[in-house]
Amino acid sequence: MTVITDAAENVAGAGVSGSRRVRRLTGRDKIVLGLMVGIPTLLHVALVWVPTLVSVLLSFSSWDGIGGLATIKFVGVQNYVTMFTVSPTFWPAVQHNVIWLVFFVLLPTPFGVFLAYQLDKSIRFTRFYQTAIFLPVVISAAVTGFIWQTIYDPDNGLVNSILGTNKPGVAYIEWLGDSHLNLWAVLIAASWKQAAYIMILYLAGLKGADPSLREAAALDGASEWQTFTRVTFPALKPINIIILVVTIIESLRAFDLVYVVAGSNGTKPGLELLSILIANNILGESSLVGYGSALAVILLVISLVPILSYVFQTFRKEQQS
C-alpha cells in the first residue's frame, strides 16, 4: 500500500508542477491521471485488501458456507485456540512450510544460480542444456506430481529400480508412503522445477551484466570463485533480490505438487502444508470457512514477515542514498 500511496503522491506532484506550463489541459490531465491511479488502486483494494480483511473477519466466525450472511456465527478466537491447541495437523504444517522454505533457500536456489553461471560461459550445446534444464518449469505442477509419482513408485518406479529397493521384505522404500520420507521426496521433485526457474532468471541477469567487469577481475588475477563472489554476485543485486523473493513466494505457496501426490483426500502424515489445510477446510462439502480463514490468516502473517523485512530494507537503503 505504501508503494501505491507514494506513487500516487509522485504522480499528483508531477501534475501540480506541470500544471503551470500546460494549464489548458489540467482538467483532462486530472481525469486521465485519476483514472490511471484510481483504477489500479480500486482493483487492488477490491481484489486484494477487501478479501484479505474479510478473511481476517471470517477467521473469528463459524460458518459452513451455506446460507446467507445471517448464518455466520461469530465465535471470537475459538478457531485460533482450536488451531493452536487441538489440531494435530497445524504445527506439522507450519514446520513443513518452514522446512520447505529453508530447503529451497539452501539447495535448489544456489544450484540454479550455479547452473546459470556455468551456462553463461560459452560452452558447447549451451542452448540445448538451457532448454533441457528449463523444461520442468514449462510442465504444470500437477503433471510434475504425476511424473514423480511414477518415478517414486515403490515397485516399478525409477528410483527403487535403480537402488534395488523394490523387494518387499528385503529392501523396500516407500518414498511417498513413508511419513518420514515423503516430505523430502516431494522437496526433491519441487527442486527439479525450482532450480530450473532460478537458472533461467539468473541467466537473464548474467546476460545483461557488463562482461568487462569480469574481464577486469580476471586481469587482476582473481580466481573464478573470487570473481563470482566479489564481482558478479554483487553486480547482480537486483536479480538476487528477485530470486530471493521468488524463492520465498514459491515455498509459501507450495500446494499443487503435494495436493496431487497426497492432499486431495485429507492430509497425509508427513505432508501437511498450510495451503493444503486451508483448501481442505474451505473447499468441499462441509466446509469450515471460519477455521480455514484462521489458517489463511496465519499463512498471511508468515508471508508478511519476509515481505515486510524486504520492503523496510529497500526503503531504508533508498533513504540513505
Added chain:
Amino acid sequence: MARPRPGQLPTLDRRSVLKVLLAGAGLAAVPGLAACGSGGSAASDPNTVTFGSNGSDAKPKQAYQAVLDAFAKQSGGLTAKPNVQDHNAFQQNINSYLQGTPDDVFTWFAGYRMQFFANKGLLHPIDDVWDKIGGNFPQAVKDLSKSTDGHYYFVPIYNYPWGVFYRKSLFAEKGYEVPKTFDDLINLAKKMQGDGLSPFVQGFGGGESWMLLGTFDYLNMRTNGYQFHIDLMHGKESWADPKIKSVMDSWKRMLPYYTPGASSKKWEDASAALVNKTGGMMVIGMFVGQSFTSQADQDDLDFFAFPEINSQYGTTAVEAPMDGFLLSKNPKNLDGSKKLLEFLGGAAAEDTYLSIDSSNLAVNDKADTSKYGALQKKAVQFIADAKDLSQFGDRDSDPGFIQNVVEPAFAQFVQSPNTSDSLLTQIQSQKSQYFQS
C-alpha cells in the same frame, strides 16, 4: 449449528447490501468457487432438463448418456442435457454448485450426505415422484431415500456391496476356506503369508485415504453393531470410547498382513495383485471388478462377508453405498425434472445403465436380473439378506470431518499403529467443530 428447515430461504434485508458486496468479494478470493456455475444455458426451455453428472469415468459417462437417450426416446420431445464434471471435483464444489445455478437434476449419494443438503434447504422434495415409483423399491432403499424430515429427496439407481474379495481358483488351489470369524481371517492371512502371498491386498496411497474407511466401518459394525456405528458417524458417540479402542486393536492384528507399499499405492494399482494372484484378499467394494479385464478372471472373482467378531451382531450389517439423483432447490424445469426422475426410478433406466456399467447392482425390484453374472447375483442376495445397510464412512457422516480429521488419523494409524490411543483422542477433540447441533 442451527439448520434451517427445508424450503426456508436465507433472507437479506436492505441494510446488508454492502455486507453482501463485501462478502461477495471475499468469496471470490476463495479458489474453487469460481468453478461453480455450469451449462444452464437453456434457462426456460420447457423441453430441456439439465442433468449434472459426476460420472466422468468412461463407463458411467457412457451409461448415463445411454439412460438419457432412452429417456428422450419415450418422453415425447423432452430431452435431458448432461453436464458431466470430474467425479472428485463435482464433490469438492458441491456447496457452491448448489448455491449457484445447479442443474435441475444431479447425481449424488444416499445417507447423511443427502440429508445434510436437504436440511440446508438446497433440495426440492419429490414425494409426488415417489408416489409413482414407490412400488419399485424395497423398504431399506425407501428409508435411505428420505431425509430426517420424512420427505423423499432421492431417487436411487444402483448400489454395490463392500466385502472381502478373493479368487475362487486360488482358494481352491491352496485349500483355503472362507473364514467365518475374525480369528479365522487372521489365521488365513498367516497361512497365506506362509505360502508367499500378500494376504491383504490394500491400497490407500496418493489421495486415497478413504479406502481405509471400508475396513474401519466393517470392524466397528462387527464389534459394536450397526446402531453404535451410525451413532458414532453422526457424532453422537465418543471416539475415545473403549469400544473404538477394541476396534483399533482388531485392526492392528490385520496390519502386519497388508501389502507392502499399501500406503503408496492407489487401489487400482494394488488390485493388480488380486488379478495376477500374488495377493489373497481385498477389503473393497464391488467396483474392484473394474480391474479385471479378462472375462475368465472376472468370473473367478468372488467375495465373502467381512467375518464375525462379536456373535451378538454377527454379519447382519452390510456396507452398500447407494448412488442416485437429487432435484435442486429451484429447478428451471420442474415438471420436466420430475418426469426425468420418474424415468430414472423405473426399471428401464436401471437396466440401461447396468447394461453398460456392470460393476453395480440394481436396487429396483423390477429390474431385469436375468443377465447378471454369478457375482452380481450373489451380491444382490447378500444385500437383500442384510438387516442393516450402512453407506460408507464418508457418506454416513459429515464428509469434512471424515476427510480432514478421521482419514488423516487413520493414515497415521497405519504408519504407526501404537499411536492409536492418542489418535482417537485427537479425533474426539476435533469432533465438536463439525457436530454442533
